[in-house]
Amino acid sequence: MRRIDYDTEQYQDYARGRALAEQQMQTWISAFGAVLPEQRPLTGLDVGSGTGRFTPALAQAFGPVTGVEPSVRMREIAQAQSLHPDVQYLAGSAEDIPVPSGSADYALMFLAWHHVQDKPQAVRELARVLKPGGRLLLRANFSDHHPRPWWLEYFPRGYEVDASIFQPLHEVIAMFTSAGWRVAGFGTVTEPSSGTRGDMLERLRLRTLSFFGQLGPDDLEAGFRRLEEAVAADPGAPAPVFSEPLLTLQRP
Numbered sequence: 001m002r003r004i005d006y007d008t009e010q011y012q013d014y015a016r017g018r019a020l021a022e023q024q025m026q027t028w029i030s031a032f033g034a035v036l037p038e039q040r041p042l043t044g045l046d047v048g049s050g051t052g053r054f055t056p057a058l059a060q061a062f063g064p065v066t067g068v069e070p071s072v073r074m075r076e077i078a079q080a081q082s083l084h085p086d087v088q089y090l091a092g093s094a095e096d097i098p099v100p101s102g103s104a105d106y107a108l109m110f111l112a113w114h115h116v117q118d119k120p121q122a123v124r125e126l127a128r129v130l131k132p133g134g135r136l137l138l139r140a141n142f143s144d145h146h147p148r149p150w151w152l153e154y155f156p157r158g159y160e161v162d163a164s165i166f167q168p169l170h171e172v173i174a175m176f177t178s179a180g181w182r183v184a185g186f187g188t189v190t191e192p193s194s195g196t197r198g199d200m201l202e203r204l205r206l207r208t209l210s211f212f213g214q215l216g217p218d219d220l221e222a223g224f225r226r227l228e229e230a231v232a233a234d235p236g237a238p239a240p241v242f243s244e245p246l247l248t249l250q251r252p
């Protein structure tokens, strides 16, 4: 995968391009709640928190959250937007999480795992910061469990290019289980529709997905042209939904 530098690309448009409607956020919070212990408050980490898309909602639902994010620009936007008193954002990464050992009940990594350069170190660091029995909610795509969003087919080799960004599921599981973790759950979550196909096209034009960073200019142009033609046939139709994988891992 071509590395995405969020300090030079995507950060200006990320919050707009990847905005979630209230109902979509509630779908995720319910899915997270279903795989977390019932006690409240829980101390959480949002690792690769980006612009803080999930962080305040996690704090609202479960208890205090620390967002850990390597990109200065993404963190600045998160800090400027989040007013929740139980949220703090810190510089760091999955490989180097600046919180005490055994201090968190859970960590969420939402579409951040594929950016992690030193994955074995991240497995060790996540085990360090979680309490024994603590959970990692890994909302990741996998090359063999890919959500295949409806718009991807319009881009030349779209599916192959996007799938190649991600590891196969068994490889991710093996990285954790070989370090003593266990799989606590694997399923999919289907958000309600993100609006109309026309709305979705507008958001996709902001190119706030790692996928677009993998395409050359000709494929980008061809893909958007084909997508625009398809959407123009019925721009007000609801954007089709798709199912997104959520892997829950439990620390030893």
Ligand SMILES: C[S@@+](CC[C@H](N)C(=O)[O-])C[C@H]1O[C@@H](n2cnc3c(N)ncnc32)[C@H](O)[C@@H]1O
Pocket: 006, 018, 047, 048, 049, 050, 051, 052, 053, 054, 068, 069, 070, 071, 074, 092, 093, 094, 095, 109, 110, 111, 112, 115, 116, 117
């Ligand atoms: C697709 S964004 C997801 C942001 C947020 N979780 C969300 O869903 O809106 C990926 C984020 O992972 C961050 N990231 C990159 N390398 C990372 C690493 N090694 N550890 C943790 N996060 C990382 C990026 O800076 C970026 O903010």
